[in-house]
Amino acid sequence: METKLALPADKIAQARELSVRIVKPVMDFVEAHTTVTVERATLRLAGADGADSDGVPVPNLIVDQLKNKLEAGALLYYVNALVKTGETVEGLNAKIAAGLRVGDLPLGDRSAIDRKASELVRAFSDRVTRNRQHREAKLVEFEGKNHSPMLYLIVATGNIFEDVKQAQAAAEQGADVVAVIRTTAQSLLDYVPYGATTEGFGGTYATQENFRIMRAALDEAVEKHGRYIYLTNYASGLCMPEIAAMGALERLDMMLNDSMYGILFRDINMYRTFVDQKFSRMINAFAGVIINTGEDNYLTTSDAVEKAYTVLASQFLNERFAYAAGLPAKLMGLGHAFEMDPEIKNGFLLELAQAQMAREIFPEAPLKYMPPTKFMTGDIFKGVVQNALFNFVSQATGQGIHLLGMLTEAIHTPYMQDRSLALENAKYVMNNMADLAGEIEFKQGGIIMNRAHQVLDEAVAFLQKIEQLGLMDAMEKGEFAEIKRPRDMGKGLDGLVKKGPEYFNPFEGYLKAELGLEG
Amino acid sequence: MIIRPYGDTLNDGAVQLSFTLPVPDGPRGREAARVFVEKLGFKHAEIVHSHAMADGFSFYVAYGKTETSVDFDTIQIEEATGEKIYTMGEACEVIRENLGRKVVIVGACTGFDAHTVGIDAIMNMKGYNHHYGLERYQEIEAHNLGAQVPNDKLIDYALKVNADAILVSQIVTQKDVHIQNMTELIELLQARGLRERFIVIAGGTRIGNKLAVELGYDGGFGKGSYADHVATFIVDRLIERKHNA
Numbered sequence: 137m138e139t140k141l142a143l144p145a146d147k148i149a150q151a152r153e154l155s156v157r158i159v160k161p162v163m164d165f166v167e168a169h170t171t172v173t174v175e176r177a178t179l180r181l182a183g184a185d186g187a188d189s190d191g192v193p194v195p196n197l198i199v200d201q202l203k204n205k206l207e208a209g210a211l212l213y214y215v216n217a218l219v220k221t222g223e224t225v226e227g228l229n230a231k232i233a234a235g236l237r238v239g240d241l242p243l244g245d246r247s248a249i250d251r252k253a254s255e256l257v258r259a260f261s262d263r264v265t266r267n268r269q270h271r272e273a274k275l276v277e278f279e280g281k282n283h284s285p286m287l288y289l290i291v292a293t294g295n296i297f298e299d300v301k302q303a304q305a306a307a308e309q310g311a312d313v314v315a316v317i318r319t320t321a322q323s324l325l326d327y328v329p330y331g332a333t334t335e336g337f338g339g340t341y342a343t344q345e346n347f348r349i350m351r352a353a354l355d356e357a358v359e360k361h362g363r364y365i366y367l368t369n370y371a372s373g374l375c376m377p378e379i380a381a382m383g384a385l386e387r388l389d390m391m392l393n394d395s396m397y398g399i400l401f402r403d404i405n406m407y408r409t410f411v412d413q414k415f416s417r418m419i420n421a422f423a424g425v426i427i428n429t430g431e432d433n434y435l436t437t438s439d440a441v442e443k444a445y446t447v448l449a450s451q452f453l454n455e456r457f458a459y460a461a462g463l464p465a466k467l468m469g470l471g472h473a474f475e476m477d478p479e480i481k482n483g484f485l486l487e488l489a490q491a492q493m494a495r496e497i498f499p500e501a502p503l504k505y506m507p508p509t510k511f512m513t514g515d516i517f518k519g520v521v522q523n524a525l526f527n528f529v530s531q532a533t534g535q536g537i538h539l540l541g542m543l544t545e546a547i548h549t550p551y552m553q554d555r556s557l558a559l560e561n562a563k564y565v566m567n568n569m570a571d572l573a574g575e576i577e578f579k580q581g582g583i584i585m586n587r588a589h590q591v592l593d594e595a596v597a598f599l600q601k602i603e604q605l606g607l608m609d610a611m612e613k614g615e616f617a618e619i620k621r622p623r624d625m626g627k628g629l630d631g632l633v634k635k636g637p638e639y640f641n642p643f644e645g646y647l648k649a650e651l652g653l654e655g
Numbered sequence: 656m657i658i659r660p661y662g663d664t665l666n667d668g669a670v671q672l673s674f675t676l677p678v679p680d681g682p683r684g685r686e687a688a689r690v691f692v693e694k695l696g697f698k699h700a701e702i703v704h705s706h707a708m709a710d711g712f713s714f715y716v717a718y719g720k721t722e723t724s725v726d727f728d729t730i731q732i733e734e735a736t737g738e739k740i741y742t743m744g745e746a747c748e749v750i751r752e753n754l755g756r757k758v759v760i761v762g763a764c765t766g767f768d769a770h771t772v773g774i775d776a777i778m779n780m781k782g783y784n785h786h787y788g789l790e791r792y793q794e795i796e797a798h799n800l801g802a803q804v805p806n807d808k809l810i811d812y813a814l815k816v817n818a819d820a821i822l823v824s825q826i827v828t829q830k831d832v833h834i835q836n837m838t839e840l841i842e843l844l845q846a847r848g849l850r851e852r853f854i855v856i857a858g859g860t861r862i863g864n865k866l867a868v869e870l871g872y873d874g875g876f877g878k879g880s881y882a883d884h885v886a887t888f889i890v891d892r893l894i895e896r897k898h899n900a
Contacts, residue, residue, distance in 0.1 A: 305709030320772065399780065404709045436781060510785045546784055556708040619780060 139496050140578050141489075141588045142591055147596055148497055151449075154599040155456035158607050163460050169637070172326070172631035174415045175210035177377035179384075180418070181643050182211060182256040183225035185344065187231045189331035196327045202241045207636030210213035211643070213238045220244055225256075232349075247633040253642045260319050260385075260644065262596050267387040268424040274364045274592045281363040282312045283506070285530055285538035287407065287562055288368070292317035292549045294336030296346045300353040305552060307357035307365050310561045313537060315368035315388060316350060317341050317549075323373025323402050324627060328382065332528075338549065342379055347386035355464075366390050368428070371416045372398055374628050376409075380416035384423035390469065390537070392618045394430035396459040397567065400619045404503055405626035406611055417461030418647045427463065428452040428537065432506035434617045440510075441473040443544055445594035446616060447472050452599065455501070462643055462651025465500035469537050473506035474526040477484065478518075479494065482583060484525055489587035497592075502536025505529075512545035520544040520561065527565035532573045537551060538562065663826045668721040672715070676895065680705050680713035688715040688766045697721055704718055711741050735856075735864040736887050737872030743787050746886045748875065751892045760794045761813045761891065762822035763804035766836035770826035771802045773859055777882050786881035795886065801815040806840040813853060820854040828861045834870065841871040856885065 176184075176195035180434065186194045200208050217238040218228055232238065243249075272299030289311040291302040293381045296316075299602045303314045332349060333341040348371065354365045366389035371380040383391050388396060398404035431454070433448045438446065451470045458468050469571035472494055476483040494503055508522045541559040542550045551560075576641055578584045602610045614620035647653070662669025665880065670694060671728055685702045692700035697719025704716040741749060752756055762774050764865045775781035778799040780790045789797040797821040813821050823840060825833035837857055842852040850871075857867040867875025874888050 196888045305712065308709045436785075512785070551675065552708060552712060553673065556706075558712055559705075 140576075141492055141496055141585050142580075143493065143496055143592055145187070147592055151452050151592070152456070154596070155369075155452040158453060158599065158603050159460060162410050162457075163414070163605055165485055166411050166440050168635055169407070169411045170206065170209070170633050170635050170641075171408055171411050172633070173233040173388055173412055173452055173628075174376050174377050175199050175633075176375070177381040177415060177419070178209070178211050178641055178643050179214055180344075180378055180381040181260045182214060182228060182253075183259070184214060184232075185330075186229045188235075191330065191640070193230050193327050193330050198238055201237045205239055205635045209635075209637055209640035210244070211253065212249065212640040213241070215256065216239050217242050219248045219252050231572060234643040240507050250642075253640075257642050257646045260643065261564060261650075264384050264423050269383070271364070271387065271389060271424060275359060275360075275625055277356070278362055278364050283538075283552050283563075283566070284644045285535045285566075285575070286366065286502075287313035287503075287554050288313035288315060288366075288539045289559070289618050290315045290317050290539075290550070292339045292340070294319060294340050295334040296332055297334065298347050299340050300350060302552065302555075303350060304343065305308060306555055307354065307361060307363075309556050310563060311365065311555075311559065312363065313368055314350075314354060314483065315392075316340055316342070316346070317391070318370050322397065323370070323404075324629065326374045326631065328375050328378050328474060328532055329650075334589060340634050342382070342401075344382040345387060347382055347388060350385050351388070362477055366426075368392070371420065371427075372430075373402060373411075374398075374404060374408075374631075376412040377415040379420065380419040380423075380425070383425060384419050387423075388425060390426045391416075392430065393417060393420060393427040394471075395454050396611070396616060397430035397433060399621050399626065400603050400617050401430075403621065403626050404634070405629035406608055406623050407632050408626070408628040411458060411632065414461050415644070417458055417463050418644070418651060418653070421462040421464070421467065421651050422647050424467065426467045426502060426537075427458065428471050428504045429471040430470040431471040432475065433471050435475040436510055440473070440477070441480065441486060444486075444624070445492070448494070448595040449592055449598045449602070450616065451498065452595070455498065460653075461649070462653050464500065465498070468498070468501040469499055469504040471504045471506060474508050474529060474541075475506070475510050477617050478508075478511050484529070485583045486587050487525075487529050488532065489490050489584040491529050491535060492584070493588040493591060494624050495533045495535070504537040504539070505535040507541025507545070509541075509545050514545040514547055516547075519545065520557070523558065523561055524565055527562045528569065531566040531569055532576070552623050657724045658727050659721060659724045661700050662720075666724070668698075668723070668770075670719055670721055670811045672717045672719070674717075675708065675714050676714055677712055677840070678708035679711055681785070681857070683717060684713045685715070688717060692717045692719050700704060725789070733864050734884075735867075735876060736884050736891075737843070739892065741887045742883060744790055744895060745884070746890055747792055747794040748811065749890055749894070754890075754897065757794055758889065759798075759816055759818045760820045760822060761798045761800065762789075762810065762819040762824065762851065763809050764802040764824045764826070765804050765806050765809060765840065766832065768828075771824070773826050774799060774801075774824035777824075777858065777876075777880070777885055781819075782882055784881065786883055787844055789886060792886060806836070806843050808851065809840070810847065814849075818853060819893055820856060822885065823855070823857045825857065825859040825862060828859070833859065833862070837867070837870050846873075853894050854889055856888065858885070885898035 184195045202490045220241050289306040293299050319339045319340035329341050329343050332345045368390040371391035371393040397410045399406045429449045434446050507526050520543050542554045544554045600604040607622050611621050659666040663865045675876040688702050689700050700719040714855050753821050762778050779788040784786035791839050857872045860876050863877045864875040
């Protein structure tokens with residue numbers, strides 16, 4: 137990568153070393169624990185699916201039955217039940233939905249359980265490998281057809297069938313990435329609803345059936361337009377790993393997944409989140425799913441100029457957490473945002489500096505760049521200009537994933553015309569200045585270069601402080617996004633379980649081996 | 656004073672519109688768009704731009720002139736707050752200058768209502784729709800008690816932290832349960848001789864200032880209200896009380 141900012145390599149290396157030291161003790165904790173949703177995700181990878189007559193999903197039925205036995209791994213009892221009953225996965229799911237309690241069956245021959253489990257792991261591995269190969273083949277077939285940066289649009293009708301129409305329209309208009317926004321507060325549900333859904337508030341439930349429906353619709357669009365369309369959803373909240381599992385099975389291509397977002401912005405317990413994010417990311421890594429991290433959110437509570445270093449520091453930490461889960465850099469959609477107050481003199485230069493800095497520090501990552509939201513006012517005409525500046529910075533600094541800014545941000549979820557205008561805006565700016573980046577250099581000691589150096593220095597100082605405090609203490613003290621989260625508070629703590637000496641999870645073992653992780 | 660929108664001449668009634676029609680772009684779509692604008696009551700409707708979007712959808716920009724007018728003198732507003740809404744910075748500045756202490760605000764979803772989306776939008780740090788919540792205000796000490804808080808517990812807590820104001824959020828309105836619950840809080844306050852002790856405010860998607868005042872609240876905030884509005888109302892009321900004291 138050509139460097140324009142002359143960022144000191146030793147500072148960047150120092151930030152990475154600090155991140156390793158910050159993340160290490162957290163990962164030691166993670167290794168020793170599992171959670172109810174990690175267990176349910178494992179069951180889903182094995183094929184547990186469906187729901188009982190009250191709509192309680194089968195993975196939840198199983199885990200709820202095993203309350204005091206989870207330290208051994210829920211899969212042990214599920215596989216044991218398969219062996220004992222001689223049922224297929226579908227047959228057993230139906231029995232569980234009808235009331236069978238797998239924990240009540242006496243444990244049988246261990247070698248038979250191991251054999252059956254290996255079979256399930258192989259079936260999962262084959263299915264996800266096929267998904268990955270399909271995506272890779274399509275990307276080769278349609279190479280060069282996606283925009284660069286990729287243009288990302290959201291749909292959020294609440295009804296999956298309406299979402300399909302909007303998503304196909306977005307694809308027709310030129311979107312490379314379509315994200316289905318989840319219904320309000322799904323992140324706080326400790327289960328994943330079952331089946332196709334048509335009622336959501338501000339978004340649509342993430343369910344495996346909804347994933348399948350949207351994937352099929354976008355695959356049609358892929359063939360029609362001769363361009364791969366990346367399907368995106370949210371592996372976040374209390375069911376983070378389960379949604380990652382569903383995404384792997386149904387060939388999603390990107391998932392929002394942050395190592396700390398849920399703790400800070402959803403008040404989910406930090407132990408729970410750290411354990412969940414690791415397993416999610418291992419699944420994402422194996423499935424070739426690009427994660428999108430949530431640094432942009434810091435800037436919704438903190439000032440984008442003053443606290444720019446927290447974004448960079450969080451990118452370093454998310455990168456480290458991702459490596460620790462086996463994700464390669466090319467799957468790390470590290471996040472940041474164009475969120476400075478438009479009234480600031482030279483604010484544009486500071487945005488350019490931040491975006492270029494991220495580009496140079498994380499050269500292989502498909503950086504996810506978020507549009508202005510905080511200072512969008514309802515003045516749609518000014519909004520168009522703000523978005524045009526954002527589009528300019530994104531193109532000029534080679535961002536990877538470009539969320540399109542809506543002129544009606546802060547008013548309503550986008551109308552079809554809002555998306556169309558956003559795409560026209562981005563395509564115009566990006567085409568009109570396609571090769572500008574290669575033509576410009578930044579002035580030595582100028583505003584842009586100085587700003588980037590300053591933010592890097594501040595990020596290193598901040599990481600030093602976090603390293604001294606320890607990450608969990610730092611979060612308790614409100615060092616991130618100015619939000620304090622005590623380690624023993626927050627949602628989902630009761631779903632944390634210490635792994636027993638006999639903890640059984642061959643899916644975890646398989647993923648670790650495939651991803652080259654220790655243990 | 657009778658007024659109409661202003662283009663370049665007083666009361667010319669010029670309006671710009673943009674919209675999507677579920678038909679392909681083309682002469683027929685453009686004519687349909689023009690007729691539609693005329694049917695809205697506009698004269699001289701003109702489609703100045705159109706383009707195709709997705710399959711079977713097209714976008715239009717239109718101008719027209721209206722003869723509809725309003726009498727500005729008869730316009731009444733129902734909001735609890737007037738024209739001037741303080742930003743977060745302004746509210747804190749006004750508190751520092753006029754009260755010289757932190758303003759204490761307690762909020763909750765009361766009764767059986769488990770929907771904290773409203774109270775969170777007003778109180779949580781992150782706020783809503785790019786309007787910071789009260790927790791973010793340096794000069795406000797905000798206590799968000801969350802969901803399903805009984806009315807008497809809310810009053811006890813407000814006394815304990817020496818609150819200036821109580822916020823009640825009611826989202827669930829089935830069978831008018833919110834009216835009973837809101838009424839109960841006022842009755843409990845009156846029974847304990849505390850009604851005048853606090854500024855009491857209600858909020859929720861189906862609650863307006865008018866309803867809240869009828870039920871004995873100081874003010875009510877419905878759809879489209881942010882922490883800015885609530886803070887402005889409380890701060891102005893406190894200053895008014897201080898001057899009257």
